[in-house]
Amino acid sequence: MKLGRGTPVYLAGDDTGGVFGIVDGLVELHLPAPGGSATLAHIGRPGAWFGDLAALRGHPRRFSLVTRTNARLLRLSRSELQRLCDDVPGRWRYVADLVADNLSIAIDVVEALRRRDVVERTALNLLAVADDTGDLSVTQTDLAELACLSRGTINGALAALEERGLVKRHYREVEIRSLDGLARLVGKA
Known part of the structure; x- marks a missing residue:
């Protein structure tokens, strides 16, 4: 399926509609917050x-998924997923891998939010949203929301990372100069 930028894939509270894989493009995961607003939690x-x-559980969605860019997604309905795995029981292992990958993302988000040092918290969030080459599609405002910090605090943390040669700030974007350096800073090297 092809979706334009800003299109909800599903919203928190929706009935389950299956699983979605990203072929190309970016999606944002938003957690519901008190008062009806949503918080960017992952890209x-x-x-x-x-x-x-x-x-898997047949429960309503716990978060919203919205396209960040134009995107192509694959969709497997809940019944299709179950049929595929029932036909060849060994396929459940791939579903378990998917669940483990997403649990790992959730643990990374929690770990980043528990860091009291704002420079380390910012570095963890940069690592979470970068691809393997260090490419980012994130603004300083996005980073502030991901890290649950103010825009000013994020700017200061990015300045500290820039002084260390780990990132370079540009207008409306951040460039990672050293993925390895960010990983070493937060003890993930």
Whole structure:
């Protein structure tokens, strides 16, 4: 399926509709917040799959998924997923891998939010949204929302990372200069 930028794939509270894989483009995962607003929690890249929890348990969606760019997605309905795995029981292992990957993302988000040092928290969030080459599609405002910090605090943290040669700030974007350096800073090298 092809979706334009800003199109909801699904919203928190929706009935399960299966799992979605990103072929190309980016998607945003938003957690519901008190008062009806939503908080940016993660940015998914091609190869990522979402919706596994609702598809497996048959419960309503716990978060919203919205396209960040024009995107092409694959969709497997809950019944298709179950049929594929029932036909060849060994396929459940791939579903387990998907669940483990998404659990790892959730743990990374929690770990980043628990870091009291704002420079380290910012570095963890940069690592979470960058691809393997360090390419980002994120603004300083996005980083502030991901890290649950003010825009001014993020700017200061990015300045500290820039002084260390790990990032370069540009208008409306951040460039990672050293993925390895960011990983070393937060103990993930």
